Amino acid sequence: xxxxxxxxxxxxxxxxxxxxxxxxxxxxxxxxxxxxxxxxxxxxxxxxxxxxxxxxxxxxxxxxxxxxxxxxxxxxxxxxxxxxxxxxxxxxxxxxxxxxxxxxxxxxxxxxxxxxxxxxxxxxxxxxxxxxxxxxxxxxxxxxxxxxxxxxxxxxxxxxxxxxxxxxxxxxxxxxxxxxxxxxxxxxxxxxxxxxxxxxxxxxxxxxxxxxxxxxxxxxxxxxxxxxxxxxxxxxxxxxxxxxxxxxxxxxxxxxxxxxxxxxxxxxxxxxxxxxxxxxxxxxxxxxxxxxxxxxxxxxxxxxxxxxxxxxxxxxxxxxxxxxxxxxxxxxxxxxxxxxxxxxxxxxxxxxxxxxxxxxxxxxxxxxxxxxxxxxxxxxxxxxxxxxxxxxxxxxxxxxxxxxxxxxxxxxxxxxxxxxxxxx
Numbered sequence: 129x130x131x132x133x134x135x136x137x138x139x140x141x142x143x144x145x146x147x148x149x150x151x152x153x154x155x156x157x158x159x160x161x162x163x164x165x166x167x168x169x170x171x172x173x174x175x176x177x178x179x180x181x182x183x184x185x186x187x188x189x190x191x192x193x194x195x196x197x198x199x200x201x202x203x204x205x206x207x208x209x210x211x212x213x214x215x216x217x218x219x220x221x222x223x224x225x226x227x228x229x230x231x232x233x234x235x236x237x238x239x240x241x242x243x244x245x246x247x248x249x250x251x252x253x254x255x256x257x258x259x260x261x262x263x264x265x266x267x268x269x270x271x272x273x274x275x276x277x278x279x280x281x282x283x284x285x286x287x288x289x290x291x292x293x294x295x296x297x298x299x300x301x302x303x304x305x306x307x308x309x310x311x312x313x314x315x316x317x318x319x320x321x322x323x324x325x326x327x328x329x330x331x332x333x334x335x336x337x338x339x340x341x342x343x344x345x346x347x348x349x350x351x352x353x354x355x356x357x358x359x360x361x362x363x364x365x366x367x368x369x370x371x372x373x374x375x376x377x378x379x380x381x382x383x384x385x386x387x388x389x390x391x392x393x394x395x396x397x398x399x400x401x402x403x404x405x406x407x408x409x410x411x412x413x414x415x416x417x418x419x420x421x422x423x424x425x426x427x428x429x430x431x432x433x434x435x436x437x438x439x440x441x442x443x444x445x446x447x448x449x450x451x452x453x454x455x456x457x458x459x460x461x462x463x464x465x466x467x468x469x470x471x472x473x474x475x476x477x478x479x480x481x482x483x484x485x486x487x488x489x490x491x492x493x494x495x496x497x498x499x500x501x502x503x504x505x506x507x508x509x510x511x512x513x514x515x516x517x518x519x520x521x522x523x524x525x526x527x528x529x530x531x532x533x534x535x536x537x538x539x540x541x542x543x544x545x546x547x548x549x550x551x552x
Contacts, residue, residue: 133420137276138284146268146327151281153216153322154261158285160315161254162292164227166300167234167308168247193497206256207263207486213326216260220320223253224313231309257319259489264329266477266485276419278473283415290408332482357551360542361479362488365472366495368431371531372468373499375438375524376461380500381507383454385515390451399451406455410462418470428539431471432532438464439528446521457521464528479546 141147206215226249233243261281269277292315299308387399414434422430441460445453472492480488511517 134280134416137273137419138280141269141273141277141280144269146329147277149322149326150261150264150268150329151284153319153326154281154285155288156315156319156322157220157254157257157261159288159292160312160319162289162294163296163299163308163312163315164230164250166293166296167305167312168230193501207260207490208331208483212260212264212329212331212486213323216257216264216323216326217320219253219256219260220316220323223250223257224316224320226250226253227309227313227316231306231313234305234309255493259486259493262473262489263486264326266482267329268327274477275422275470275474278477279415279419279470282470282473283412286408286411330482331486358484358488359479359546359551361539361546362476362484364538364542365476366488366491368468368531368535369472369492370495370499371527372435372465373496374503375442375527376465377500377503378507378520378524379454379457379461381504382511382515382517382520383451383458385511385513386449386454387451389514389516403451403455403458407458407462410459411466414463414466415470418467422471422474427471427475428536431468432535434464434467435528435532435535439525439532442521442525442528446525447518449516449518
């Protein structure tokens with residue numbers, strides 16, 4: 129039933145020309161991401177001279193995720209004030225230039241600071257693009273299909289990313305890293321072409337072109353305005369995003385530590401692949417069932433339900449402390465994380481005014497990544513090198529349960545406050 133619902137939703141959405149073009153842009157963009165990141169991993173992470181331990185991976189999260197999340201404030205200002213279609217086209221072209229620079233720098237015998245700078249530009253612009261795609265979505269689908277679109281589009285984008293990763297892996301076995309990057313550039317060019325053919329995707333109130341010399345001032349002023357006028361429901365949703373990323377980031381690092389402790393070097397890659405596949409399966413299952421269940425039970429009640437599933441998984445699977453049990457827990461956490469994400473996406477688009485929507489999704493991206501980085505950093509400090517610790521599962525089960533029990537009353541409270549005493 130869920131699979132049929134998903135496929136019917138996809139078919140209905142693809143009949144809408146605006147969504148179809150936005151969908152092609154997303155698929156092309158995220159597919160190229162998968163190819164590009166294979167080249168990056170091949171060039172840096174799988175280099176035996178630069179082999180990193182699991183604790184170094186936590187540092188890598190901070191080095192990669194947080195810097196490119198910092199572009200979020202700038203992305204929000206532009207997405208709320210400039211024509212979003214034009215921004216998507218220009219940013220994709222900028223990402224293409226940065227990826228060409230990565231390809232050129234990959235040919236050098238050593239990994240330079242310029243190489244990492246170019247990679248960070250690629251990741252930064254990618255966050256900009258994903259925020260823009262989310263902010264544009266309400267303009268290309270009807271409101272009754274918005275929940276389905278928030279499930280279908282990101283899920284298909286993730287699948288495109290995985291297919292791109294598989295394609296990149298195949299290319300890496302028969303060619304060089306530079307060739308793999310160049311192939312990924314083709315996908316970015318296609319995404320830019322599809323974005324150029326979009327209809328108007330907001331914002332509803334387009335201001336005069338923002339000069340570069342005024343950008344910093346506008347960023348500060350824009351975020352003061354957003355902080356003052358963002359509905360309380362939006363603030364609650366952004367907090368929920370941050371808190372639900374903490375278990376995912378912590379368990380990600382703990383899984384790596386447990387795999388290194390419990391398996392031989394030859395079996396580590398397979399064990400990590402199994403854990404990643406289990407988490408991906410959880411994300412996919414949530415994407416299939418959410419459009420079917422959420423309208424039946426209501427958004428907040430559905431979010432509370434998947435949070436309770438996360439709590440149950442932590443208590444029943446985590447304490448076994450084996451790669452198999454942790455992979456199974458990754459599946460459960462994937463269901464919970466993706467179910468909450470789809471719910472939050474839809475609620476933000478419904479309850480946040482369009483002129484604040486770009487900034488809301490930019491902050492969303494920052495908090496989404498910050499939760500992962502903070503949790504992984506905490507794991508690097510608190511977990512033993514073996515990963516053998518049961519207390520995190522109790523802590524995060526308590527967090528999931530508290531959120532499951534508290535989200536309903538909190539939502540009712542902030543909804544009443546928004547209706548009777550709106551901010552701004």
